[in-house]
Amino acid sequence: MTEQHEQGRKAHAEGKARHENPHDINTENWSRWMDGYDQAATEAMCRKDTA
Numbered sequence: 001m002t003e004q005h006e007q008g009r010k011a012h013a014e015g016k017a018r019h020e021n022p023h024d025i026n027t028e029n030w031s032r033w034m035d036g037y038d039q040a041a042t043e044a045m046c047r048k049d050t051a
Contacts, residue, residue: 002032004023004029004032004033004036005033005036007022007036008021008033008034008035008039009037010036011033012036012041012044018034018038021033021034021037
């Protein structure tokens, strides 16, 4: 995982909104951050569905 991926996961855990991605949309860092955020959101949803 990249630093940006971890930042995205952390942002989700802190309750930040998806649109708060701090990276320029035209960069790979933006995509990596979104991947981390979306992965954390999906994992949280799966945990909720099995609880």
